[in-house]
Each structure stands twice: as C-alpha cells, then as structure tokens.
Amino acid sequence: MAARPDDLEIVPRRPEFAIYEAMRHRRYWLQDDPVLTHFINALQALFPEGERFFIDSARDVRDQVGEENLSEQLRADLQDFIRQEAWHGREHEVWIEALEELGYTRLGESMARMKKQREWAREHISAINRLAMTAASEHLTASIARLLLEKRPDLLDGADRPMRDLLAWHALEETEHKSVCFDLYQAAGGGYVRRCLALVIEWADLFYQTHTRHRYLLRKDGLWNWRTRLRVLRDIWGPRGVAGAVLPYALGYFKPGFHPWQTDERAAFKAKYGDLIEALSES
Numbered sequence: 001m002a003a004r005p006d007d008l009e010i011v012p013r014r015p016e017f018a019i020y021e022a023m024r025h026r027r028y029w030l031q032d033d034p035v036l037t038h039f040i041n042a043l044q045a046l047f048p049e050g051e052r053f054f055i056d057s058a059r060d061v062r063d064q065v066g067e068e069n070l071s072e073q074l075r076a077d078l079q080d081f082i083r084q085e086a087w088h089g090r091e092h093e094v095w096i097e098a099l100e101e102l103g104y105t106r107l108g109e110s111m112a113r114m115k116k117q118r119e120w121a122r123e124h125i126s127a128i129n130r131l132a133m134t135a136a137s138e139h140l141t142a143s144i145a146r147l148l149l150e151k152r153p154d155l156l157d158g159a160d161r162p163m164r165d166l167l168a169w170h171a172l173e174e175t176e177h178k179s180v181c182f183d184l185y186q187a188a189g190g191g192y193v194r195r196c197l198a199l200v201i202e203w204a205d206l207f208y209q210t211h212t213r214h215r216y217l218l219r220k221d222g223l224w225n226w227r228t229r230l231r232v233l234r235d236i237w238g239p240r241g242v243a244g245a246v247l248p249y250a251l252g253y254f255k256p257g258f259h260p261w262q263t264d265e266r267a268a269f270k271a272k273y274g275d276l277i278e279a280l281s282e283s
C-alpha cells in the first residue's frame, strides 16, 4: 500500500482573489458558457460549510484518539490541513458573496441552512462517522482536482482570471492534503465498509446539492429550458460529462488496499502551474 510521500509539503498559502469585479465584467466567466459556469459556481457554494464540517470532524477524532497517540507527522499534517481548509472556506465565501451581489441571493440562504445541518451533525453523528464522510469527500475533491489536470484542463484554461487562479490553487492544495483525513481515519481504527458506505452517501449528496444549486442559478437567468436540461444531462451528469469523467477516479476508493497517494499529481501540477504556485506561495 502506498503512503504519504516523504518529500510532501502541505503549504498553507493565503492568497486573496477579487472575484466580484471579474464576475461583474463577465457573468459567464467559463468559456462564456452558462451551463459550465453555473456548474462550477454551484460546486463552490458547497465548499465553505463543507470545509468547516471537514475541520470539525478531523479535530473531534484527533481529540478523541488523543494527540499523543498520533505520529508527529500526522499531527503536523493535520495542522496544515486545517490551515488550508480554513482559508479555502474563506475564499469560497467571497465567491458566494460575489454571486449574491449579482442577484443569486438564495445561495446565502442555503449556506445558513448548511451551517445548521453541520451543527446538527456534530451533535448527532459520531466523530468517526463524520470523519469517514470527510475522508470520502476529500477523495472526491482530490478526484476533481485530478480531473482538472488530466481529463478536463479546459475547465481551468477556459476560465477567466482570477477564478482560474482560485480553482488551480484549491485543486493544488486539495492534492497536497488528500491523504490527511484518510490517514487519520485509519489511525483511529476506521474500517473498509464504513469508508465505502461514506463514499456512496457523499457522492449522492454532492449530486443532489450541486444539481439543486445549478438548477437554481440557471433558472434565475431564465435559462432552465429543455435545451439547457439536455445539456446538463449530457455535459455534466452523463457518462461523457464532467461527473462521468470523475467517476473512474472516485471508484478507486472501493479497492480494499486503496490509498490516496497511489497516484501523485504534484509533478504535473508543478509543470503546468509552477509560476502560479510560486506567486501564490509568496502572497
């Protein structure tokens, strides 16, 4: 089984992006395409609360297991993971505020609902179950990062800046910390069946949450007609769409000996976005 590479650095960067100005300039900032643009907008709307859920779960399991029972490396990685996710949540919130400014006000309301659900989950779902969900979600975000690198670079390269930069930064950091919650889950004694069930739940939840927001954004623009519905089916959720392309990566999680570092995308990221990464590291 693969494990965390010895030379891995999880670097919490602190970039800031002027999203609103860019979106006001061009509402359909991804290839001038409302279906693709609003799909990515819908995904972003899940991140702030989702990432807080991940942080809570990791902290709660760490505290239950006891820091002294975790390796020094994993303790350090957890700190860096939390720092990275906290900043992601902040920048994705800026993204949602920009969309609210543009008139998509229901996204803010749905964030408030997600906050309540997160608080409910913390009280009613055990920490190890929440961490299983987190590890599964982290696999999905790492899979999306891989998709942007390998199969659908057009989703980054066709995006206006600074949205492209934000997406590339997030994808890189999701890659860097992709095994932290998985390793913590294993260190806490989490097993195979639970983590697989968690992936099924998280995949279904991601589908539902993204699709409802996607539909809302398109409907708000008066674009939710049969033509758009067919495109959403074909280009997003169908076997040849974005989700169809992520699926093979996602399914790797069901292999009993799976570990996130069985694939390593860091060199490919550096080759393509080396300059951007350097600039962000300095900011």
Ligand SMILES: [Fe+2]
Binding pocket: 051, 084, 085, 088, 089, 170, 174
């Ligand atoms: Fe993140």
Ligand SMILES: [Fe+2]
Binding pocket: 085, 138, 141, 174, 177
């Ligand atoms: Fe993450």
